[in-house]
Amino acid sequence: MSEPASILMVAVVGHTNAGKTSLMRTLSRDAGFGAVSPSPATTTDVESVKLLASGRAVAEFRDTPGLEDPIGLLEFIDGLRTDRRDDGPSLIERFLGRSEAEGPFTGEAKALRQARIADIVLYVLDARDPVLPRHTDELELLARCGRPVLPVMNFVVDEGSRTEEWRDALARLGLHATATFDTVVYDATDEQRLFEAMAVLASDHREALDLLTEDRRRMRERSITRASRAIADLLVDTASYVQPVAPSGAGSSEAVEDAETRLQEALRTHEALAHRAILAAFGFEDEDPEKVMLECTEGRLGIDLFSREALREAGLGAMAGAAGGAAGGAAIDLAVGGLSLGAAALIGAVLGGTLGSSATQGRRWIRRAQGANDLRAGDVVLRLMLARGVDLIGALTSRGHAHLESVRIRGRDLDPGFVKEVLAELGRARSNPSWSGVGRSPTNHAARGRQVQRVARRIRVHLEALVDEGG
Numbered sequence: 066m067s068e069p070a071s072i073l074m075v076a077v078v079g080h081t082n083a084g085k086t087s088l089m090r091t092l093s094r095d096a097g098f099g100a101v102s103p104s105p106a107t108t109t110d111v112e113s114v115k116l117l118a119s120g121r122a123v124a125e126f127r128d129t130p131g132l133e134d135p136i137g138l139l140e141f142i143d144g145l146r147t148d149r150r151d152d153g154p155s156l157i158e159r160f161l162g163r164s165e166a167e168g169p170f171t172g173e174a175k176a177l178r179q180a181r182i183a184d185i186v187l188y189v190l191d192a193r194d195p196v197l198p199r200h201t202d203e204l205e206l207l208a209r210c211g212r213p214v215l216p217v218m219n220f221v222v223d224e225g226s227r228t229e230e231w232r233d234a235l236a237r238l239g240l241h242a243t244a245t246f247d248t249v250v251y252d253a254t255d256e257q258r259l260f261e262a263m264a265v266l267a268s269d270h271r272e273a274l275d276l277l278t279e280d281r282r283r284m285r286e287r288s289i290t291r292a293s294r295a296i297a298d299l300l301v302d303t304a305s306y307v308q309p310v311a312p313s314g315a316g317s318s319e320a321v322e323d324a325e326t327r328l329q330e331a332l333r334t335h336e337a338l339a340h341r342a343i344l345a346a347f348g349f350e351d352e353d354p355e356k357v358m359l360e361c362t363e364g365r366l367g368i369d370l371f372s373r374e375a376l377r378e379a380g381l382g383a384m385a386g387a388a389g390g391a392a393g394g395a396a397i398d399l400a401v402g403g404l405s406l407g408a409a410a411l412i413g414a415v416l417g418g419t420l421g422s423s424a425t426q427g428r429r430w431i432r433r434a435q436g437a438n439d440l441r442a443g444d445v446v447l448r449l450m451l452a453r454g455v456d457l458i459g460a461l462t463s464r465g466h467a468h469l470e471s472v473r474i475r476g477r478d479l480d481p482g483f484v485k486e487v488l489a490e491l492g493r494a495r496s497n498p499s500w501s502g503v504g505r506s507p508t509n510h511a512a513r514g515r516q517v518q519r520v521a522r523r524i525r526v527h528l529e530a531l532v533d534e535g536g
């Protein structure tokens with residue numbers, strides 16, 4: 066493969082607050098790039114980022130300060146005309162040489178300077194705005210820079226977005242190649258089309274853009290594979306984990322409760338680690354993981370694993386109800402109440418994975434639990450973990466790096482056939498406590514590895530179908 070002649074230079078330009086810095090974040094997969102805020106004039110200097118394909122920089126994107134007074138600037142530049150044959154670039158150059166470019170129009174000058182030297186200019190616009198004179202003046206200023214301009218309609222997922230109106234207005238200005246984007250709700254197809262449109266306008270750099278597209282496609286596959294593997298590891302570790310009841314207290318309800326608390330805590334922590342691995346698989350890790358967890362995911366991604374709410378959100382609401390009924394009286398809290406005895410752990414595991422509906426049966430289970438030596442997570446826990454993991458991945462596949470809100474996960478209502486298959490796969494893990502990596506490094510058993518691979522493969526196939534459906 067031949068080296069591209071030079072790196073593709075892209076200037077990202079547009080009205081203040083149109084989402085230029087956000088676009089930079091999402092395209093570079095760097096949530097920490099620049100400063101993003103709803104107030105205008107956030108970016109005051111040019112800042113650039115290089116995009117890599119197979120480890121090699123193929124394009125450099127430059128973020129610029131927002132254009133704040135395009136109408137005033139266009140008037141000013143028109144006033145610099147000394148000959149009616151002055152063309153756009155010579156007028157822009159004349160402006161850039163003037164003191165006003167360091168004074169009232171300093172932000173605009175920084176942006177236009179980049180537009181003058183770029184191979185392509187991305188004109189980012191807020192598609193929720195009506196087409197206003199300030200926009201047409203901005204486009205006129207950019208046209209005068211003499212470089213290809215590709216309008217990028219941003220905020221297109223927003224209900225108020227006026228994409229068609231914009232397309233018509235841009236066509237009237239002779240801009241027929243356009244792209245749509247939403248920096249917050251990421252869409253891989255929009256990104257691909259953006260690169261394709263850029264390749265048409267900056268055809269000398271088609272190879273770089275094709276490399277970038279291909280690299281992004283592979284990255285996405287890798288993310289899904291790594292994330293599927295993280296869920297599979299979590300499930301195998303959890304299915305094989307055994308929490309002993311302290312021998313001294315065997316048979317006492319305190320000893321069982323203590324073991325339950327430890328089981329829950331160990332599994333919560335293990336789930337949080339898996340979620341962190343999933344975030345990392347999609348490039349949402351940060352140099353400071355604690356910060357990401359706090360800012361991006363609110364600690365443990367919202368609802369506690371061992372709560373009625375978690376069951377309900379996973380479409381297992383009936384089970385939460387049944388569990389309450391089954392355990393009855395004071396045991397309701399014990400069986401399903403938040404942080405005490407988790408519905409999932411108790412019902413699924415201690416009680417052998419079956420749910421009854423009568424209070425008598427519930428009490429019998431509790432008595433059996435009290436006589437237990439070992440506690441394990443039950444199928445309900447595994448189902449929840451699976452549902453929550455799949456939901457997290459679903460959320461991340463359509464999350465732009467410009468998203469400012471926390472990731473929230475809900476347990477998805479998963480296809481029962483898929484859940485059944487995964488649970489069946491986990492059967493062997495159940496009888497191999499030594500496989501578990503809960504609270505320690507995962508073991509290297511070849512059989513464990515094969516099991517993880519099989520579970521991961523099933524999850525990946527399911528996820529790929531979900532992502533294809535746009536789910």
Ligand SMILES: Nc1nc2c(ncn2[C@@H]2O[C@H](COP(=O)(O)OP(=O)(O)OP(=O)(O)O)[C@@H](O)[C@H]2O)c(=O)[nH]1
Pocket residue numbers: 079080081082083084085086087088100101102103104105106107108109129130131132219220221223246247248249250467469
């Ligand atoms: N919902 C939604 N919000 C967006 C999108 N793009 C940007 N935003 C928000 O819009 C605001 C402005 O985004 P910035 O990326 O700072 O805009 P900018 O064009 O760089 O602004 P300046 O640097 O001030 O010129 C921020 O609050 C972003 O979170 C989008 O596609 N969808």
Ligand SMILES: [Mg+2]
Pocket residue numbers: 085086087099100101107108128129131
């Ligand atoms: Mg900005």
